[in-house]
Amino acid sequence: GAGVSQSPSNKVTEKGKDVELRCDPISGHTALYWYRQRLGQGLEFLIYFQGNSAPDKSGLPSDRFSAERTGESVSTLTIQRTQQEDSAVYLCASSFYSGNEQYFGPGTRLTVT
Amino acid sequence: AQSVAQPEDQVNVAEGNPLTVKCTYSVSGNPYLFWYVQYPNRGLQFLLKYITGDNLVKGSYGFEAEFNKSQTSFHLKKPSALVSDSALYFCAVRGSISSGSARQLTFGSGTQLTVLP
Numbered sequence: 001g002a003g004v005s006q007s008p009s010n011k012v013t014e015k016g017k018d019v020e021l022r023c024d025p026i027s028g029h030t031a032l033y034w035y036r037q038r039l040g041q042g043l044e045f046l047i048y049f050q051g052n053s054a055p056d057k058s059g060l061p062s063d064r065f066s067a068e069r070t071g072e073s074v075s076t077l078t079i080q081r082t083q084q085e086d087s088a089v090y091l092c093a094s095s096f097y098s099g100n101e102q103y104f105g106p107g108t109r110l111t112v113t
Numbered sequence: 114a115q116s117v118a119q120p121e122d123q124v125n126v127a128e129g130n131p132l133t134v135k136c137t138y139s140v141s142g143n144p145y146l147f148w149y150v151q152y153p154n155r156g157l158q159f160l161l162k163y164i165t166g167d168n169l170v171k172g173s174y175g176f177e178a179e180f181n182k183s184q185t186s187f188h189l190k191k192p193s194a195l196v197s198d199s200a201l202y203f204c205a206v207r208g209s210i211s212s213g214s215a216r217q218l219t220f221g222s223g224t225q226l227t228v229l230p
Contacts, residue, residue: 004156033217042203043157043220056216091156101147102218104156 002026004105006092012111013082021077021108025094032075033102034067035091043091049075082112115140117206119221126194127229134189134224136204146187147205147218148178157203163187174198194228201225 005024013019025032034046045059049069060066064082069075079086089109093102116139126132138144145164149157161172168180178189189202202225205218 031216035220042222045217045219048217050216059217093157101159101162103159104149106156 004092004094004103006090006105006108008108009106010109010111012113015084015112016081018078018080019082019110021079021090021092021110023075023077023092023094023105025073025075025092026103028072029094029096029103030072031095031097031100031102032069032072033093033095034075034077035093036061037089037091037107039088046077046090079110082110084112086110087112115206115208115219117204117219117221119202119204119224121224122222123225123227125227125229128196129193132191132194132198132226132228134202134204134226136187136189136221137185138187138204138206139185140206140208142208144180144185144187145207146178146180148172148176148187148189149203149205149220151201151203151223153200160189160202196228196230199226199228 007022030051032049035043037043047067048056064080067077089107091104091107093104095102118137120135147162148160150160151157160176161170161178163170163180171177176191178187180187201223203223204221207218
């Protein structure tokens, strides 16, 4: 079956521009997560959605970062006024419920020049 | 707060030898423990998990992990390593919701496993 998909796979943008990253979770998965992985480092939690509950935004590094999710489907992560330190791979994951294993997408590699 | 430590950035092992990738954790309540593998330019792939039950958990590709509550460890093991096992391995943890734990996973910094032919 289809896994988690993310688009675009690569994004190069100029400093100060806004970017929007997309995640399509596995159908039927109620939980969706965004993580950031800087080069050579582990995963940094950004935000979590569970069904129609209020999202857990505790990992967002600044108010330039925001995310939305429509029901239990697509999610978009938006970074406004990008900075060079935003350069990283942004990973999306989904799970059937928040206690279960997460399935990851291939990531979007963001490069801010 | 929950945390994970992977004390080794790099592990090298000869093909055919047993391998161990170490992980220790800190969490409120009973732990939910996971191992993931990341191949170059790929997303993370789930290997195995421990939630409850037997302390020895078997997962994909012949990997297994042993939960040790007293040592708060969850080391990943494989009896006979393959060159194709070379990848970046992440341990992750979260606590039980009833203990007030966060719902997201906390990941370790990763261990690069290299299996030498």
